[in-house]
Amino acid sequence: MSNISALLAEIRRPENTSDDVRAMYDKWSDRYESDLAIATWNAPVEAAKGFSKVFHQKDGRILDCAAGTGLSGVELTRHGYSNIDAVDMSEESLKLAEQKKVYTNIICATLGAEPIEGVEPDIYDAVICSGGFLRGHMDDRCLPELVRVLKPGGIIAITTNDFNGPSCVEGPTMARLKQEGILKSVEKYKLEKYLGDEDGWFLAYKVMNK
Template sequence: MISHQERYDRWAPDYNQDVAERNYDGPQYIVNYLMELKDKGQIAIHPTPEFKVIDVGCGSGLVGQVLRNQGYHHIDGTDLSQGMIGEAKKTGAYQTLIGWQDLNHPLPFFLQGQYDLTICCGVFALDFVKPESLKWLAQVTKPGGIVALSTKTTYYDTYDFEGYYKQLQTEGKIQLIDCRMNQPYLGAEADGHYWVFSVKAM
């Protein structure tokens, strides 16, 4: 059985075409969702020159391209697959890209507390990461910053994601700002949940 890294390395050259054919709406949806919350004044994520974004599990760069189109220019990315990192580099949307990053483990120390917005789309899916990976997303986010992520409905139904994020809330580390359940993710079904948290202190 091949690893997730090997699978995505092999898939990288054809990934964009394949997911487009399957109507992968997650990247566009999560960014649109953030823009709605920004426009309502619920989160402060204005694309100033010093505003820093990290796209964790950036894949081929689909989220980065949507963010770039919204005026964000300092976008970094990480991914487990070096092949996907190569595809993301071609988009021109990212300043720095770091491969071989497994979100089942903490992200590199030099990224800790560096980002105003941490976004993670398509990673919290079955057999990829555990809910505890939310902690690693929060760790690279500045206090007062935002973490936005998607969870597949099957993931949410299988793992106790709700229980874990509520544990982090009780510990005073994050706060849920908003969530949208059963929204477009892949294909015709509304099979994704989207979450937006503020980070208190890690």
């Protein structure tokens, strides 16, 4: 676990740029799953489990954000979901995600304030994000873009790390979206032992208005 702890500490450094984080995941991709199996990575299992409680349309069109090597997509198929696209900025991770054969479309893009190139508005019924909201990774500035690609009534389901608190999700942009009646919180509970001994959160929101 000590090498993994050092790697995780490096990945979570607040001064990392998106390019730094992308390069780290590209380099780590071939050992990502075996390293995290040793560390006990429960985020994808918990994300899909929580998702199945808040989104019931099994053939609904789903966008798996920060899909990485596809662990969350595999878990979604175990719950019966069949119409899943993946987006991540790490091309090397996405090559492994493709091999899982659980995604319809695979998009290599950095999620942030800018629109995801080639993705039309109002096309997804739900978004899932397992482990993508983290310091130096995604934060709440990408939420307007997730709202843009979701249909009205769409669901956003997130597992995030207690290490940073849920604040990378519940930041100023989220506060604005809630205040404007665009997003509403529909689920929030703590996840024990999300990554090794670290706890996390399952959070879910509904698009109320666009």
